[in-house]
Structures are given as C-alpha cells and as structure tokens.
Amino acid sequence: MRFSELMREFDVEEGTFSGDDCSVRRLSDLQGYFADEAAYEAALEAGDPIVYSVSAFTPSNDEGALHCAIARIEPGRIGCEWYLTKGHFHAWRAAAEFYIGLGGEGVMVLESEHGESQMVYLKANSIIYVPGYTAHRTVNTGDVPLVYLGVYSAAAGHDYGAIAQRNFLKVVVDFDGKNTMIDREVFLETLA
Ligand SMILES: [Fe+2]
Numbered sequence: 061m062r063f064s065e066l067m068r069e070f071d072v073e074e075g076t077f078s079g080d081d082c083s084v085r086r087l088s089d090l091q092g093y094f095a096d097e098a099a100y101e102a103a104l105e106a107g108d109p110i111v112y113s114v115s116a117f118t119p120s121n122d123e124g125a126l127h128c129a130i131a132r133i134e135p136g137r138i139g140c141e142w143y144l145t146k147g148h149f150h151a152w153r154a155a156a157e158f159y160i161g162l163g164g165e166g167v168m169v170l171e172s173e174h175g176e177s178q179m180v181y182l183k184a185n186s187i188i189y190v191p192g193y194t195a196h197r198t199v200n201t202g203d204v205p206l207v208y209l210g211v212y213s214a215a216a217g218h219d220y221g222a223i224a225q226r227n228f229l230k231v232v233v234d235f236d237g238k239n240t241m242i243d244r245e246v247f248l249e250t251l252a
Contacts, residue, residue, distance in 0.1 A: 068117045072162045075113060075132025075207040082115035085146070087138075092224070093146055095231050095247050099139030110134055111143050118214065125214035132207045133166065133200040139251075140233040142166075147197030147228060149173075151217025154192040157210055161186045164206035169228055169241065171195045177230045179241040182208060195223055199232045201239045 069078040076082050086108045087100075094100045112133040119125070136143040147169070150157070159168060165183045173193050180188050182198065190196045200206035230241045 065119055070115075070130050070209075072207055073205075075130050075162075075205065076115040077117050077130055080115045080117065082113045084113045085111050087111055090146065093144065093227065094138040094141050095244055096139030096141060096251055098251075099141075103138055109136070111136070112145055121214050123215075127212055127214045127216075129210045129212075130162075130207070131198070131210065132205050133164075133198060134205055135164075135200055135203045137234060140235065140247075141231055142199045142201050142234065142239075144199045144232070145197055146220055147195055147223050149195045149219045149222055150192070150212070151219045152213070152215055155213045155216035156192045157190040157196070157212040157216065159188040159190060159196075159198070160209040160211070161188075162207040162209060164200060164204050165202035166198060166200045166206040166208075167232055167239065167241075169197045169199065169230055169232060171197075171228055171230070175229050177228070177241065179230070179232060182206070195228065197223075197228055201232065201234070 087104055088108045114129050114131045117128045133143055161183045163184050168180045168182050168188055171177045182188055229244055231244050231247050232241050
C-alpha cells in the first residue's frame with residue numbers, strides 16, 4: 061500500500077472524506093423506517109430531502125484491516141420521530157464498532173439480537189463502543205446536522221436486511237420537547 065493512500069482529510073461540517081463520493085439517503089429511500097406512516101407520506105409529498113449521507117475510507121481489505129465511515133444526519137422529524145439512519149447489524153455479528161461524535165447532538169439506539177434496547181447519547185467529543193451482536197441506528201435529536209465517524213473491522217459487513225424486515229423495537233421521539241425512547245408498538249397506539 062502506498063503511504064499516500066494511508067491518510068484522508070475529512071470535513072466536519074460536510075461530513076465527508078476528501079476525494080470520496082458519498083452515498084446519499086433521501087426520504088424516499090427510507091420507506092417503512094419511520095413509525096408514523098401518514099406523517100411520512102405527507103412529508104414526502106412536500107419534497108424529498110436528504111436525510112443522511114455516508115462517505116467511507118476503506119484503505120485495505122486485508123486480514124485485520126479497519127474501515128472508517130463518516131456520516132451526517134440532517135436535522136428534522138417525521139411526526140414526532142427524529143431523522144434517523146436505517147441501522148444495521150454487522151454481517152459478521154461478532155464485529156464491534158466505535159462511533160465518535162464530531163458535531164451536533166443525537167443518540168444511538170442499540171438493540172441486541174434478543175431485543176434488549178438502550179439509548180446512548182452521541183455528540184461532539186464523545187465516543188460510543190457498539191458491542192458485537194448489536195444492531196445500531198443513529199438519530200439526530202438536535203437542530204443542526206449530527207456528524208460522526210464509525211470505525212469498524214473491514215470484515216464486519218453490513219446486514220440491513222434483518223432491520224428492514226422487523227425494524228427496531230424502539231423509537232426515539234420528541235414528546236413535549238423531551239427525547240424519549242419508547243416501544244414502537246406503544247408509540248403506534250398513540251397515533252391510532
Ligand atoms: Fe456498523
């Protein structure tokens with residue numbers, strides 16, 4: 061590997077690595093991920109904004125290699141639910157990950173394969189250890205972009221399918237100005 065390939069600059073405001081294309085997820089890419097379907101359809105009728113973008117630094121796929129992603133979630137809500145990432149397990153379930161907050165304020169929803177959930181705060185100058193066997197989703201609970209890095213094994217892989225099928229069991233919503241993680245089913249009952 062050439063030494064010139066070992067370093068990337070990143071832009072904390074934009075949430076991108078220099079010289080890399082970023083993947084953009086718009087509201088229309090997130091069909092089925094927000095709990096309030098009526099609010100989702102209404103928001104989509106009004107436009108198709110960018111919800112988040114991800115840029116990756118993948119210098120090697122050799123055994124033992126690491127990858128790094130930088131992501132930016134825009135501020136916004138669908139109904140009471142904050143803008144979020146799709147979330148995923150790692151294809152290699154045992155692979156852990158560090159999330160490092162660079163700007164903004166948000167939370168991570170961590171959910172074990174057995175359905176145990178916790179909400180952990182992610183903001184600038186904070187770092188979160190995501191254990192293996194744990195689905196993870198990031199949520200922007202602030203009014204500015206949430207920008208963070210994720211550092212993970214090159215062998216981790218991303219399994220979005222399991223979450224796409226059943227979604228997370230909890231939602232993070234703004235109830236009277238307070239960020240609350242509640243059961244998806246309980247939240248859906250409040251909408252009925
Ligand atoms: Fe991950």
